[in-house]
Amino acid sequence: MRSFMTVSKHFRRILDTSLRKCYSGNSEHAELSRIRNIGISAHIDSGKTTLTERVLFYTGRISSMHEVRGKDQVGATMDFMELERQRGITIQSAATYASWKDNVINIIDTPGHIDFTIEVERSLRVLDGAILVLCAVRGVQSQTFTVNRQMNRYKVPRIAFVNKLDRTGADPERVLSQLRSKLHYNAALLHLPIGLESENKGIIDIIDNKALYFKGDFGEEVIESDVPSDMASLVEMRRDELIDAVANVDEKLCDIYLSDQTPSPPELRSAIRRAVISRTFIPVLMGSALKNKGIQPLLDAVVHYLPNPSEVVNYAIDSSSSDDSTVVMNPSRDNKLPFVGLAFKLEAGKFGQLTYIRVYQGFIKRGDWMTNTRTKKKVRISRLARMHSDEMEDINEAMAGDICAFFGVECASGDTFTAVSSPPYTMESIHVPDPVISLSIKPQNKWDLEKFSKGLARFQKEDPTFRIHFEKESKETIMSGMGELHLEIYTERMRTEYDCPCITGKPKVAFREYITTPVSFDYQHKKQTGGAGQYGRIIGQLIPLTGDELTDLQFEDVTIGMNIPKHFVPAIEKGFLEICDEGFITGHKAVGMLMRLEDGASHSVDSSELAFRLAARGAVRTAFLQGNPVILEPIMTVEVVAPQEYERAVMSGLSKRGAVITGTEASEDYFTLFTRVPLNNMFGYASELRAKTQGKGEFSMEYCKYDVAPAFVQAELVKQYQDELQAKSKH
Known part of the structure; x- marks a missing residue:
């Protein structure tokens, strides 16, 4: 497949017309019922960014598609950082917007790596719905559990998309089974694949009983056809299974089901929508983003099943009341209620601090004044913009349900802004996990101290999980974060963005x-x-x-x-x-x-x-x-995937690192190993795994819990601390 793909002029003209019709120049003219605020989240390398690229292409937001690793020196639209394009991973969440069939879809593409979990956390905090992407080969993976917990924390309705049907070993039935057994979802298929791996030709829409094929140079033409005769009985069985799963949680569909009537497609869609919004059912769609299959039906599902801003209840705390009572936000677009918005992400750009904000109530115009309820300071909005990756489109005002950005306002991630005359409302804060690893860092050149301080201060402000402190005794600057990759990325950004090469020390674990x-x-x-x-x-x-x-x-x-x-x-x-x-x-x-x-x-x-x-x-x-004090150490959940021939070597290596194996899975020629390992024992494992598997193995790691450290580790830490105290006393 060519990495650079250009859509026909006719197709582009149709999509541009749709976008203009939807926005009419300003977002305030879009009806609330036609707005969707969604996130795309998944385990690393499940195809989130590739999926977002296709969504932007089919909605006419971009006129050409590019691949994640940027083989054509361009890279995916949402991976706008140079480091993201070099490494082929998403580091920062990126916002954009598009239109689909006269509906506005605000999209946030989030990272999959656990080290950048705060990007997922703060994005899900402000979204009304989400797409959970799963690999058809790997299924439910370690980071899938984390993303699922984050979605549950903020009560986010979701639909599931099984990606990579074209991959060798693809098994969507197995993924559905894992969604039910591992994540305890009441889930059922809305699609069935017409062939798998290299034989995948399209998908079957179970609700409408139609086969869908994706033709044209880039899959932009969706061709409906009759269901292949050899799949008719399977489709009927899966439709019955779908109706049964939804009827169990939806009274209206249950009444139809118990009266021995067959629900029509609109009735079934309405029931699915109610169940998704109440978070009692997860519809499972499928396709292949890389091969341009299944994206348009997924966009239809976003519109059909995920809630608009008026269907999600959001609360604010009224700080002026004696008991901090909660107030329900009113998202109506034609009301005169005071403005309430939550700043959920900060970026320092060439125009100053860029603050992403979700508007929950009322509206704000360029030039208006508002109050930061945390600092009690009044600030003026000089510029409002709607974001498309790292590009901006100026707008005059933003209303309830919108996600936008403004410039030049000093604030912190999680701050609530209200109208000047409004009561001091405060939105629920964003959950920020504690760092688990630390490194000492210093500039390679002494004359770079100013750039060094400026860069670290900016990164700490942008990322609440990145912490900096100065140890007086050792006279070292210590940076703390969520993992080795997290700190490595910030060290690299110091070099690329501030021309300040840095030297880092040995990793330090956050014992307790x-x-x-x-x-x-x-x-x-x-x-x-x-x-x-x-x-x-x-x-x-x-x-x-x-x-x-x-x-x-x-x-x-x-x-x-x-x-x-x-x-x-x-x-x-x-x-x-x-x-x-x-x-x-x-x-x-x-x-x-x-x-x-x-x-x-x-x-x-x-x-x-x-x-x-x-x-x-x-x-x-x-x-x-x-x-009777003891020392606690962070225990990590580690998931390793490698070819079957290296299973014994991988298990032996992990056993030497004190791993406790919690499960194994085999699929085709690969195995997946689920373990829990002390973080202190995991340094350097990436190199070891590459050596043991000839570069074919990969692993992911996330924080699980704190547990009591082995006696010898505790004794070593106590002795080290006593030696440090003695050395200080001599000085």
Whole structure:
């Protein structure tokens, strides 16, 4: 297939007319019912960006298609960063928009690699629906689970698309089985393939009982035909299965089903739409993005089954109320309600800071003033734009349901903006996972310090999972992130975008300290130096947390009376959190504890916030060492795919790294190994796997949980920390 494909002038003219009709120059003229805000998410290398490229082509948004790795020196539209085109992976989420049959579709293409999970997280936070892409060969993979959890977290309705029917080993039936058994979906097929692998000729639409073939140079002509006679019985069986799956969760279709009537295609589509929006059913479509098959029916499914902005309930917290009550956002496009929008992504570009925003209520025009509810600052919108990858189209105003961007406004990812006269509404924040790996970093040339500081500050602002801090003792700048690739990409961006080559140190794992038994404390801080002294006594317990709260820190005030005046309690909590950040036995952060404040004492003159903060620090330090402390290490879920002939070598290598095998699968000539491995043991595994499989193996890794580290690892960390303390004391 040619990497550069140009659509005919006639086809382009038709699509341009559709886009103009849909927008009429400004997004505010599009009806709310005709808007879809969707994301495309999947495990790495499932074909998300290739799929998005085809969607843009068939909707007339682009006039030519290019491949992901950019063999023609162009690359896919949504992979606009040079690093993305070099490596053939998506690093940043990218937004665009298109029209399909008089409907506006705002699309966000997201990365598949776990290291860039924040891009998926903040995109799903503002989307109304999603396409979950699965490889027809690999099926449900490790990152599929992560994406599924993220979609569930934000209650995002979704449809599934089984891609790569043309690949050797494609088995969509197996993928459907995995969706049901692994992700516990109530799922059923809407399509069946007409042949698989190199024999794939098209698909069958089960609802309309039609065979669909994709003709023309680029599959732009969809030809409907009768179902092949040898597949008629299979189509009938799958249609019954589809009706049964939907009828189980939709009352209207159930009534038709129980009255022995056959639902018409419109009735079945309406039932599927209701079930998808209520998140009780997942329709499964299929095709091959690379071979230009199945994309137009997928676009029809986006319009038919995914919700428009008025069908999704979004809440904001009213900070002005005493109980932080929630308020339902009104997405109506013809109302005069005050503007409410959520900034979900930042980029520093040549025109200044670019802020992506989803409008949930009201509208905003260029030149309007609005308020950042976090900082309480008023800002003016000087420029509004609709994004197409890294290109912009200026617009005059944005309304509820729109996704757009503005320039020159200082804010953070997750900030809520409201109209100046509006109540201080705050949208639900974006979940930001904690970093699991750290590296020291410094500029290769001393005269690049200014560029070094500027680049790191920008990256930290854009990406909440990328953290920077300076260690005073070692005098090193430490960057923390979600994985080796995550930090490697930012190091490379320092070189390419700021002309600042950097040197990195050895990776450091984010170990954690944890107590295993509850312990009580009764601690008194007393200091007298003439004049007013310091006095604070606190009594309580440190209680270990378990399960999902293992990495949390919690504080509970159960005091009765005024032995400790209430205005000193926040200082006690502050002291508790401060000392936990510093660690006790290895210098790593202490987690998984509830500090319960039960009683204490104060002095009318000598007690102060400082005294109680220091009392809390001393109490926690003393009690922690009595709570049988242990060291926790991050455990990663690792999925390895390699040819069958290398299975024994791969399993042997992982066993030496302390892997616990949780499952295996075989498909054609490949095997998939599911394991859990301590992150500390995974450094350098990419090179090892390449060597053991002659470059044919690949793996993906994501954070799973924290667990107790082996005794020898704990002893080594404690000794290392003691040696560091001794070295400091000598100096």
